[in-house]
Amino acid sequence: MDLGLKNKVALVTASTKGIGFGVAKVLAEEGVHVVITSRNKENVEQAVARLKGISGSEVFGVTADLRSRTDVENLVKQVLNRFGRVDILVYNTGPPKLGTFMELSFEDWEDATKLLLLSAVWITKLVVHGMIERGWGRLIYITSSTLKQILPNIVLSNTVRLSIAGLVKSLAVELGPKGITANGIMQGYIETERVMKIAEELAARNKISVEEALRYMARDIPVGRLGKPEEIGYLAAFLASDRASYINGAMILIDGGYVKAVL
Numbered sequence: 001m002d003l004g005l006k007n008k009v010a011l012v013t014a015s016t017k018g019i020g021f022g023v024a025k026v027l028a029e030e031g032v033h034v035v036i037t038s039r040n041k042e043n044v045e046q047a048v049a050r051l052k053g054i055s056g057s058e059v060f061g062v063t064a065d066l067r068s069r070t071d072v073e074n075l076v077k078q079v080l081n082r083f084g085r086v087d088i089l090v091y092n093t094g095p096p097k098l099g100t101f102m103e104l105s106f107e108d109w110e111d112a113t114k115l116l117l118l119s120a121v122w123i124t125k126l127v128v129h130g131m132i133e134r135g136w137g138r139l140i141y142i143t144s145s146t147l148k149q150i151l152p153n154i155v156l157s158n159t160v161r162l163s164i165a166g167l168v169k170s171l172a173v174e175l176g177p178k179g180i181t182a183n184g185i186m187q188g189y190i191e192t193e194r195v196m197k198i199a200e201e202l203a204a205r206n207k208i209s210v211e212e213a214l215r216y217m218a219r220d221i222p223v224g225r226l227g228k229p230e231e232i233g234y235l236a237a238f239l240a241s242d243r244a245s246y247i248n249g250a251m252i253l254i255d256g257g258y259v260k261a262v263l
Contacts, residue, residue: 003241006031006055010088010240011079011127013037013066013119016047018192019142020092022229023236028054030237032088035079039065066093066119067111076126085134086127088240091120092142095194096156104156112156117163124167128175137180138240141168142232145188147251148259165251172249181248183239188255189217190227222257 005027015024015036024034028051036051036059038044044061051059060082064075079086096112097104120141131137143161150158164184171182189195195217196210203213218225235254238244253259 003030003237003243005088005237005241007033008087008240009033009035009079009083009085010090011035011037011076011086011123012090012092013064013123014092014094015090016040016043016061018194019187019190019229019232020090021047021050022231023090023092023142023233024059025051025054026230026233026237027088027090027240028057028059031055031057032240033058033060033083035060035062035083035086037062037064037066037075039063039071066123067114069118069122072119072122073126076123080130085130087131087134087136088138088140089123089127090140090142090236090240091123093119095154096160098153099155100153101155108156109160112160116157116160117167120164120167124171128180131180132175132178135179137175139168139171139175139180139182140236140239141182141184142236143184143186143251145186145253145255145259147184147186148253148261168251169249176248181239181245183244183247183249184251185232185235185239186251186253186255187232188227188253188258189221190229190232192229195226218256220258221255225256227254227256 010027010032012024014020016038024036028034041063048061062075064071143164146158168182168184199213203210
């Protein structure tokens with residue numbers, strides 16, 4: 001489906017691997033000029049090389065640590081120098097430190113707040129003024145199904161990511177009249193590099209194949225499998241298009257039916 005996104009400019013954060021890369025790839029296939037980021041320069045260069053040549057899109061890579069406001073400001077400055085605008089922001093981050101409440105330090109909480117909340121505030125502030133001037137923009141925030149159903153040993157994610165839902169709703173109300181929509185994606189278990197490593201470790205421990213380990217990990221998912229990064233990309237691309245212009249302030253669950261909550 002042609003979503004009418006050709007020649008739009010999208011900034012996708014934490015996008016050299018996993019879900020972020022899946023989103024960047026789908027947007028590039030739709031003809032979007034894509035900016036990908038990571039704090040690892042080598043990962044950025046490799047991801048740019050993988051995406052170049054897709055649908056004639058221009059792919060631009062910037063090294064940035066989202067926990068650093070200076071890095072975020074430099075990131076947006078480079079994007080604006082290169083393209084003159086950001087039409088679509090897809091905000092994605094890596095995971096915070098694992099641990100229970102009693103195990104985590106004050107510093108861990110401060111770091112997670114920078115990673116999962118403040119970085120979203122900083123980057124949104126820096127790109128949204130141009131969207132307002134042009135009367136069009138898409139703000140898409142990738143979070144986690146833990147907003148609906150917490151998981152043990154990830155109290156930082158369980159807690160801090162919830163704030164993104166409040167940010168999305170607030171932005172939707174404030175910016176909707178200006179032609180800008182804000183929505184969130186709550187993804188479940190996705191086949192990322194991190195999840196595949198877990199599956200390989202599970203397979204080695206139990207002397208089973210990786211495929212059997214993945215099936216075991218998907219045992220509580222009604223569709224019987226983990227999601228693919230591109231499937232998050234398909235949803236993000238739809239939300240970025242004018243076909244989704246009436247979807248605003250939504251937090252959309254995409255988890256194969258894993259979360260059992262009704263609302």
